[in-house]
Amino acid sequence: METAAPSTKSATKPRRNSTLSNSFTTTPTTLPYDTISYKRSTSSVVPTLLSVVCCHAVFGKPLGDVSFLMEYMDWCSLETQLKTRGALSESKNADVASNVTKGLHYLHSKKIVHRDIKPANLLMNSRMEVKIADVGVSKTVGPTMEYTVCNSFVGTCAYLSPERFERDRYGYAGDIWSLGVTLMQLYMGHFPLLPAGKKPDWATLMCAVCFGELPGLPENVSHEFRSCCLQRDSSKIWTASQLLTHHFLCQHPISDS
Numbered sequence: 402m403e404t405a406a407p408s409t410k411s412a413t414k415p416r417r418n419s420t421l422s423n424s425f426t427t428t429p430t431t432l433p434y435d436t437i438s439y440k441r442s443t444s445s446v447v448p449t450l451l452s453v454v455c456c457h458a459v460f461g462k463p464l465g466d467v468s469f470l471m472e473y474m475d476w477c478s479l480e481t482q483l484k485t486r487g488a489l490s491e492s493k494n495a496d497v498a499s500n501v502t503k504g505l506h507y508l509h510s511k512k513i514v515h516r517d518i519k520p521a522n523l524l525m526n527s528r529m530e531v532k533i534a535d536v537g538v539s540k541t542v543g544p545t546m547e548y549t550v551c552n553s554f555v556g557t558c559a560y561l562s563p564e565r566f567e568r569d570r571y572g573y574a575g576d577i578w579s580l581g582v583t584l585m586q587l588y589m590g591h592f593p594l595l596p597a598g599k600k601p602d603w604a605t606l607m608c609a610v611c612f613g614e615l616p617g618l619p620e621n622v623s624h625e626f627r628s629c630c631l632q633r634d635s636s637k638i639w640t641a642s643q644l645l646t647h648h649f650l651c652q653h654p655i656s657d658s
């Protein structure tokens with residue numbers, strides 16, 4: 402399969418942050434956009450092949466408006482891919498799992514919790530590379546902490562882990578839970594914790610996430626990998642580093658098509 406040459410385009414995304422002073426940086430930087438940690442990480446270079454959408458520059462204005470010059474992903478989100486082309490095969494799901502797990506491994510190694518992993522925040526380019534985007538609600542965990550206090554309720558509710566509904570603390574395991582839900586959705590073609598097409602209220606969604614039965618999957622699907630991500634006891638959820646060694650990813654090397 403022919404692959405397109407790497408794009409030289411960038412995309413600018415505006416964001417409001419009242420605490421960021423007038424500034425400009427052209428140094429590629431690690432994420433997130435949490436102001437303090439973002440400014441602290443501006444000297445770190447993001448590897449070109451990293452599975453996280455790169456931020457090339459930050460434009461700050463005195464009144465608090467902020468724009469980010471981002472890597473240009475010229476295809477679509479996995480949410481759009483799901484709507485237009487349907488569910489993914491097991492091998493394609495493994496490709497996504499591998500890319501996203503690598504991105505989460507990088508973010509977690511930098512003490513960053515993404516907090517909003519979902520199909521809409523996983524972008525694809527014309528080379529079929531999948532990268533994590535929209536790290537705008539991410540949070541930096543203290544250097545000696547496994548959890549961080551949740552001062553604001555952020556993230557898309559449907560993909561929140563059970564611990565997130567407690568609203569007091571969350572850790573890296575919450576991102577892995579969201580990855581597990583996302584992979585099931587990409588395989589099944591709809592949100593997996595509720596019947597297809599159902600739009601729940603808050604209480605229904607919370608009960609489904611915290612107490613509902615996980616749906617069954619065909620025998621050829623890796624139930625073990627899913628169970629490594631979807632444990633209601635967050636201490637039993639595998640880390641991104643552990644998932645990278647799982648045979649589900651190892652037996653499905655990233656395809657070229």
